[in-house]
Amino acid sequence: MNSGHKPIAVRVPASTANLGPGFDVLGLALDLHLEAGFGNAPAESSEADENHPLTVAFRHCGGKQDLWVRSQMPMGKGLGFSGAARVAGCILAHAEKNGTEEKAFDEAKLAILRTASELEGHPDNAAASMFGGFVASVDGFAVRIPTPLDPAIIVWVPQQQTSTKESRTKLPSEIKFQDAVFNVGRTALLVAALAAGDVRALSIATSDRLHQDLRFTKAPDSKAALNTAVDAGAWCAWLSGSGPTIAAMVDRDSSQRIAEALPANGAKMVLSIAQRGAELFAI
Secondary structure, eight states, rough: OSSSSEEEEEEEEEEETTTTTTTEEEEEEEEEEEEESSSSSSSTOEEETTSSHHHHHHHTTTTTTTTTEESSOOTTSSSOOOHEEEEEEEEHHHHHHHHHHHHHHHHHHHHHHHHHHHSSSHHHHOOOOOOOOOOETTTTTTEOOOOOOOEEEEEEEEEOOOHHHHHHHSSSSSSOOHHHHHHHHHHHHHHHHHHHHHGGGGGTOOOSSSSSSHHTTTTTHHHHHHHHHTTTSSSSSEEESEEEEEEEEGGGGGGGHHHHHSSSSEEEEEBOOSSSSOEEEEE
């Protein structure tokens, strides 16, 4: 590894996107993390080759170093791996030029997000990984959604993978007016319910007519898992990004019981919301 620069690392959370109706707009950071950096590669890390989305983003932003990476996130499962990797790469390029000074990093976050979102093709995962918590992001702006809720997030992860790029080609180029109104209303209700802490509205607020049903045709087991989670008492559940993972928001006291109710043909993780977004530090 090139040691011409002070060793620097970044830690970025995973994310679940769309949250039902908020297609390409809403995201939620989860406490699985990707770590990456240059110099002083830690144990259990590997070198990120030139085709890795981390390195592609780093080079796109002018980065020169060789990078290492280690990750808790499954790839191709709808938990924001590529978004987190691209955010990390853009942050490391910023740090290579400007160091780890907190004020400079804070001032650069929106510009970094815009670049990562352009590479990703949509901002929802990248914004959640950058800022943590529930985030709404449109046209290069991102705002965290405050909420008094502190739920557990159960993710059910089947063995199959999904290509987000391929999945998006199956979505319609036009939608019915009433379906657009349906999703606008649910997205607004979801943001309001989160801000108010009203769990009664969450099931209705996470319903969708733009993408989930089309994607479920390729992942019927995921639809069954979603229905099982809701029937077992989850406040709400949604297809995580383009899937095939399902995410469910649940009361912490019920999380283990609901997780155990989910189908056995998928891995189950009980996670928390990652309240901290991307963290940059010298090593």
